[in-house]
Amino acid sequence: MNSDNRYNRQIILPEIGVEGQQKLSKAKVLVIGAGGLGAAILPYLASAGIGKIGIVDDDDVEVSNLHRQVIYKTSAVGKLKAEEAKLMISELNPEIEVDAFSEKLSGKNALSLFEKYDSIVDATDNISIKYLINDACLATNKPMVYGSIFRFQGQVSVFNYQNGPTYRCLYPDENSNALNCEDAGVIGISVGIIGMLQANEVLKMILGIGEVLSGKILVYNILNNEQQKYDFEKSDFQLISRELFEEKYNKTEVEEISFESVLDEINKDEVLFLDVRNEDETPKISLKNQIQIPLMQLENEIEKLDKNQTIYVFCQSGIRSKIAVELLLKHQFKNVKSIFGGVLAMKQLLEEIKI
Amino acid sequence: MIEVKYFGAVAEKTKCEFEKLSFSEELSLQKLLQDLDEKYAFESMIFSVAVNQKIVSKTKEYQLQTSDIVALLPPFAGG
Numbered sequence: 001m002n003s004d005n006r007y008n009r010q011i012i013l014p015e016i017g018v019e020g021q022q023k024l025s026k027a028k029v030l031v032i033g034a035g036g037l038g039a040a041i042l043p044y045l046a047s048a049g050i051g052k053i054g055i056v057d058d059d060d061v062e063v064s065n066l067h068r069q070v071i072y073k074t075s076a077v078g079k080l081k082a083e084e085a086k087l088m089i090s091e092l093n094p095e096i097e098v099d100a101f102s103e104k105l106s107g108k109n110a111l112s113l114f115e116k117y118d119s120i121v122d123a124t125d126n127i128s129i130k131y132l133i134n135d136a137c138l139a140t141n142k143p144m145v146y147g148s149i150f151r152f153q154g155q156v157s158v159f160n161y162q163n164g165p166t167y168r169c170l171y172p173d174e175n176s177n178a179l180n181c182e183d184a185g186v187i188g189i190s191v192g193i194i195g196m197l198q199a200n201e202v203l204k205m206i207l208g209i210g211e212v213l214s215g216k217i218l219v220y221n222i223l224n225n226e227q228q229k230y231d232f233e234k235s236d237f238q239l240i241s242r243e244l245f246e247e248k249y250n251k252t253e254v255e256e257i258s259f260e261s262v263l264d265e266i267n268k269d270e271v272l273f274l275d276v277r278n279e280d281e282t283p284k285i286s287l288k289n290q291i292q293i294p295l296m297q298l299e300n301e302i303e304k305l306d307k308n309q310t311i312y313v314f315c316q317s318g319i320r321s322k323i324a325v326e327l328l329l330k331h332q333f334k335n336v337k338s339i340f341g342g343v344l345a346m347k348q349l350l351e352e353i354k355i
Numbered sequence: 356m357i358e359v360k361y362f363g364a365v366a367e368k369t370k371c372e373f374e375k376l377s378f379s380e381e382l383s384l385q386k387l388l389q390d391l392d393e394k395y396a397f398e399s400m401i402f403s404v405a406v407n408q409k410i411v412s413k414t415k416e417y418q419l420q421t422s423d424i425v426a427l428l429p430p431f432a433g434g
Binding site (some may be wrong): 033035036038107122123124125127148149150151153154155171173175183184186191217219221228229230231232233271304306 | 385401409433
């Protein structure tokens with residue numbers, strides 16, 4: 001099969017040409033969500049010859065999806081959407097590379113996934129993941145092609161395009177309770193139209209033609225065919241660096257426990273009590289399995305500890321021990337907890353029960 | 356007269372997609388939003404506000420002019 005033949009009718013468009021087709025074949029686009037929007041976007045990106053397409057979705061195809069997610073056959077019910085979508089678009093165009101990621105997008109995988117692509121398409125159906133995509137796009141400096149539906153209305157925009165405004169500039173308040181399709185109802189045509197507009201933005205960005213919907217949100221109503229564009233500006237305080245992203249999404253949770261709840265473990269050999277106070281601090285505590293490493297020296301002396309051991313960390317009042325637990329978790333310690341209230345709380349309890 | 360347009364879940368609350376409002380004295384954007392909130396009880400509903408096709412801060416000091424078009428745009432979540 002000759003590639004030029006496959007794309008001939010778009011190559012003869014003066015805005016595309018052979019050069020434009022080469023741009024498409026070199027482009028790498030990641031589509032998050034293979035639902036209603038994704039089902040419209042994916043086949044058009046594939047058939048246009050986008051060189052590399054990634055699909056992220058951890059859902060299975062359900063019967064109630066079929067009326068709008070038109071790339072799935074009835075026989076695909078129960079199968080993974082990302083894999084099924086990959087199968088479909090690879091048959092549509094075997095000349096392109098397609099990767100299926102049957103996993104949920106999270107703070108853990110977003111940055112490494114986004115880095116492999118040039119543009120990110122948001123075809124998801126809940127608000128919190130849109131903030132995650134937005135923030136990961138900012139951290140990796142990728143444009144985000146946004147699309148979303150409410151019943152017979154849809155929104156389309158392109159965020160973070162050449163440092164342009166972001167989703168947070170448009171909707172700074174993250175605590176939104178907007179309804180998704182499952183709760184609000186949807187027909188296939190509305191997701192189809194909005195998905196198609198998103199695919200159109202992707203192609204325009206790659207080809208460098210027309211006007212990208214950057215700093216503009218398009219609102220479409222399929223019942224009266226009214227379409228409006230609203231301008232919005234960049235708010236500088238919405239910048240998100242890699243460090244901020246990690247801090248926001250991958251913060252290790254420090255677990256605190258009361259000394260009382262671990263009293264029956266103080267004589268167990270497999271449990272270690274780690275005192276992170278300095279050596280001159282009083283009152284002293286002496287438990288059976290106890291070791292003292294002041295917080296300042298903990299990182300240097302971390303080899304003294306076993307990563308798989310249960311470790312209860314304490315200090316004078318329970319503040320330094322939390323920092324110590326955070327440090328240990330960063331070094332892949334499995335089971336470390338901070339004793340709430342520190343020695344002050346422990347001493348009181350030890351005196352009460354006279355150990 | 357000013358025109359107010361409603362979208363998405365906001366339009367479900369107001370039960371109309373637009374309405375024209377007349378005002379005699381000066382009316383600020385903040386006062387209009389406050390009045391609408393009293394009338395429709397938007398409660399915790401989140402939306403951005405546009406005046407004449409441009410998104411503005413809800414707390415912007417702005418006196419509405421006759422023929423201004425205000426739009427209330429909530430985020431959508433479906434896909």
